[in-house]
Amino acid sequence: MKPISSRDTMKRDMMEIICCPVCKSELALEVKKENDAEVLSGSLMCKKCNHTYRIEDGIPNLLPPGFE
Numbered sequence: 001m002k003p004i005s006s007r008d009t010m011k012r013d014m015m016e017i018i019c020c021p022v023c024k025s026e027l028a029l030e031v032k033k034e035n036d037a038e039v040l041s042g043s044l045m046c047k048k049c050n051h052t053y054r055i056e057d058g059i060p061n062l063l064p065p066g067f068e
């Protein structure tokens with residue numbers, strides 16, 4: 001598991017390798033819009049610290065709380 005780079009687009013199989021940048025725990029993916037390869041819109045929620053990271057235009061915003 002490694003923190004996701006904010007330059008990567010969000011692909012479903014990335015769920016296996018990414019984790020919360022704050023506490024390194026698993027993230028829960030909620031998809032609002034997707035195509036064959038990528039999640040275009042939705043959110044990633046940390047199961048431990050409950051911070052939600054938004055996905056917009058295929059790019060996950062994984063800035064830790066306080067850096068937005």
Ligand SMILES: [Zn+2]
Pocket residue numbers: 020021022023024025046047048049050051
């Ligand atoms: Zn967390």
